Amino acid sequence: MKITLKIWRQKNNSSKGRFVEYSVDNVNGHMSFLEMLDVLNENLIHKGEDPVAFTHDCREGICGSCGIVINGRPHGPDTAVATCQLHMRNFKDGDVILVEPWRARAFPVIKDLAVDRSAFDRILQAGGYVSVDTGSAPEANAILVPKEKAEEAFLAAACIGCGACVAACKNASAMLFVSAKISHLALLPQGDPERRERALKMVKAMDEEGFGPCTNTGACEAECPKEISVAHIARLNREYLMATFT
């Protein structure tokens, strides 16, 4: 099939961006969206033009590097996938596809489709962990965790830190991301001692990074490649309230 792409091109953070149109022939349904962009980029290099910058690495939906807004949807039209797992069989011959970066104040564009998501790291640095030094851990089976709790914690911990939730939100809120970490640790006995402090510190860091407030519309959950549930946001709110009252 033949696809037309309208891609956001922006040289660097201080320059202005614009959409540029490209067409790619011989697109095959088994190709991933990123493989299709690889083909475009090879063509561009042959013509001596600057290839389109986008972040990626694992290409199997786990590292969280990739993230493109495709026809207005973070990670594109398929559900529960990251951009790298989106296959061209989701499109048809002659389609015109709009390709943009995450847009959020806290995620400045570095180049084209690549943005700076270090704000996420800084939120986690503020307290998204259990404070345990190497060597001081007790025997693993001394900490029992009910199976359902462990599984629930796992589902929250499955967040890949891609930022699609922020990109999907009209307030560019990071609540889904933050709540996933809060939930993961609040559900486990290991996370209990620092529970309150953690909620306070992470929420403070989140606000300082310039993410907006939650809209309560669930747009984040709908675009999350790991189907992280908005129920975690409710838990975050509870944890935060509890922490501020005591």
Add this chain to the structure above:
Amino acid sequence: MLDAKIPEGKLEHKWNNYLFRVHLVSPANKRKYQIIVVGSGLAGASAAASLGELGYQVTLLTYHDSPRRAHSIAAQGGINAAKNYHNDGDSVFRLFYDTIKGGDYRAREANVYRLAQVSSHIIDQAVAQGVPFAREYGGHLDNRSFGGAQVARTFYAKGQTGQQLLLGSYGALNRQIHAGNVKLYTRHDMLDVVVADGQARGVIARDLVTGEIRRFSGHAVVLATGGYGNVYYLSTNAKLSNATAIWRAYRKGAFFANPAFTQIHPTCIPQSGDYQSKLTLMSESLRNDGRVWVPKTKETAEKLRKHQINPQDVTEEERDYYLERRYPSFGNLVPRDVASRAAKERCDAGFGVAPTGLGVYLDFKESIERHGKETIEARYGNLFQMYEKITSHNPYQRPMTIYPAVHYTMGGLWIDYNLMTTIPGLYAIGEANFSDHGANRLGASALMQGLADGYFILPVTIGDYLSEHRGDDLTTDRPEFETAESEMRETIDHLLGRNGKKTPDQFHRELGEIMWHSVGMSRNAEGLNHAIEEIRKLRAEFETNLKTVGKAEEYNETLEKAMRVRDFLELGELMAKDALLREESCGGHFREEFQTEDGEARRDDEHFTYVSAWEHSPQGPVLHKEHLTFEKVTPTQRSYK
């Protein structure tokens, strides 16, 4: 001449003896030391966090935009540890023994024994961090079995064990960043090691956003930069994984050990077209419940290839469960090298089932019938989903089609018992070193090794070196930094200045083809000699016909790739050389000339019980040998029958 510095005493006591004798840096003095860690995968993140906790000043570099994105995040199946939670006869000794045997007697006993000894603490540490491992109903940790073992010692978190373990280490790292003990530089690509007065003094890195070249100095440098499987272009490794850091270290004098030892993983999704950018692994854990087969007749295989019939319609009598047939005692759980070669053998003989002829089935029908769909979904749900997204086939209904693919590199920088390379003060940990897996790594042992190195071994052994280097001058204004930096600028200008016709990716793909065909799953002298010639030609062409775009002082991925490919081209040649030298078959290194009558690998212990360690020289690589001695186990022909 190569001294592995193995401590005195009985195998069981070596590590304890070492801990007792090692020189320590006093708590008050640790602050005065600056350590550079390159890489934030399991090895790098755990090392940087642990060193920071001890009080060292750590500088951490990664080319990723966040430490959490390192390739380790993609590990699926699990991590081994000798906990013996199932009372099924596991022990430190058994884990040690399985690892030595699985590696086909080409690993160093003392290191492997230590690995098995610390394995238990890794699980304790991860659990304390909140890693949500799978649990039993009583709240205890659950385990599964992996290839090459007859006990259940693999801990897992669905098919996302690497992700969960890395997030644990990343949490510990974040805590040290917050505390100011670790300074993080993301999107920084290390391009060279700086060696002065015969010691590692720092690194040169390029800021991938601005293109700026920066100098970093330290009392010691730790490379945790992962494996080099991407020399084959297509592999299960993350797209950006590369050999640059270890290759530059090799060029600066660190010996490169067993470069030819590559692991080909039996269960990957086959290639679908020439645009393919990487291959996707289907975890080894699937072989716990999946049965591998091809049809018994070529006619049926032909019909399957042409989609004239469906695999579900092939009757039991018409199926050849070739692993169960050939290896009745281990069956579908034979080690990876054995399973991969068996698949290749069937496909080469005309029984392959994918449209290309290169594919076999992994079938869950029987397990689904036995355990129910829910149980199978709970065990492998995300893998099945991943498979379906990629292939558009539903593995609950139709067997998966799989084929071997490059997965892991056992070779890497040579290190001694301290994890130090042949350059004093330069350490290599995780997949970047050659240490513990011999000629074949067992499943779920890479995560164990990376974390053993990072949490428990390096933080101790590095003190031994540092205690003698406190007064060292850390200025970056010395000629060695000057030279390294200007050489790097020249290389970059040179790469950007060749106005040829082929892109870095085109060169990379061509190299990959050569490597896969001649230095892949099976090798022979003629093919290897041919590969060396072909690679040389390609290298010559790279000098004149490379096409790049853009400038040095900007975000420039074409330039990044060109630098990777330059190093891969040199490494590929060394791999072929090493494979040619080793006139025996062992583990993942299968030389067609050296096989038993029934097609199994035939080792030659008399001549090849050594680690080949290559030293760079302008006249070409020079071979050094570390002879391996086995005190505890007696090398025998591996048998999984």
